[in-house]
Amino acid sequence: MASLGVNIDHIANIREARHTVEPDPVPMAMLAELGGADGITVHLREDRRHVQDRDVELLRQTVRSRLNLEMAATEEMMAVALRVQPDMVTLVPENRQEVTTEGGLDVVAQLSTLAAMVEKLHNSNIPVSLFVDPDATELEACRDSGARWVELHTGRYAEAEWKEQPYELARLNESTAIARQFGLRVNAGHGLNYQNVEPVAAIPGMEELNIGHTVVARAVAVGLQQAVREMKALIQNPRPSFLFGQTIG
Structure with a gap:
């Protein structure tokens, strides 16, 4: 049964739109936990466009x-992590011009650099996850980096037309199995919403889904606690889907 990590970056986005003090993501995180969130995720970007130190x-x-x-x-970010001591660090790519994270890390090309960072964080008892596309070569490099977790980028699945979704879901399903064969634990996230989350939550071996924008958007109508409750119910009791079980031809 997958757990739910709630990303509260978009709470900070609303605040920074007016450069004011509200809404404050800190008490909002408490409301998310009261609604059943199993974890809180924040992305501290180098340009500090939303979440602040x-x-x-x-x-x-x-x-x-x-x-x-x-x-x-x-x-710079390594220094922040070592000072703050979060329960987990997820390393992600950043592009200053992007609206949101556009894809996974190129672990193959950055293996030596990432391996050194993973080792340093592990030496401080901070587990590391690498945010990657569902690709076997990248997953093999994740294993070689020493990371213990991966977070599969679900953007292509989330954005696919309905006729392409079975293929993208199959990629996620098979990549989860490959990652586990490599000894990696598996999370996933990006673009998941109340309409498409259940097939991903049903993937065997999927441990946690990190979801933000859709939960915050839903919270405008029903409040954050209720929005989190509704998402967690979908993740923990996913209905069978005609998409699930497809394989890549």
Whole structure:
């Protein structure tokens, strides 16, 4: 049964749109936990476009589930992680011009750099996950980096036309199996919503789904606690889907 990590970046996005003090993502994280979130995820970007250092520091003091810090693989972000000591670090690619993360890390090309960062974080007892596309070559490189977790990028599945979704779901299904064969634990996220999450939650071996935008959008109508409750119910009791079980031809 997959757990739910709630990404609260978009709470900070609303605040930064007016450069004011509200809404504050810190008490909102508490509401997400009250709604059943198994973890809180924040992405501290290098340009600080939404989440700020203060947010991460206060969340470290107040989150009672677990705090997952998404960050670029840079020395600046490494220093933040070592100071704050989150429960997990997820290394992600960053592009200053992107609206949101557009794809997975190129672990193959950056293996030596990422392996050094993984080792340093592990030496501080911080588990590391690498955000990657569902690709066997990348997953093999993740294993070689020393990381213990991967987070599969679900963007292509989430954005696919209905006739292409079975293929993209099959990629996620097979990549999860491959990752587990490599000894990696598997999370997933990006673009998942209330309409498409159940087939991904039903993948054998899937441990956690990190979901943000759709939960915050739903919270505008029903409140954050209720939005989290509704998403967690879908993840923990996914209905069988005609998409599931397809293989790549």
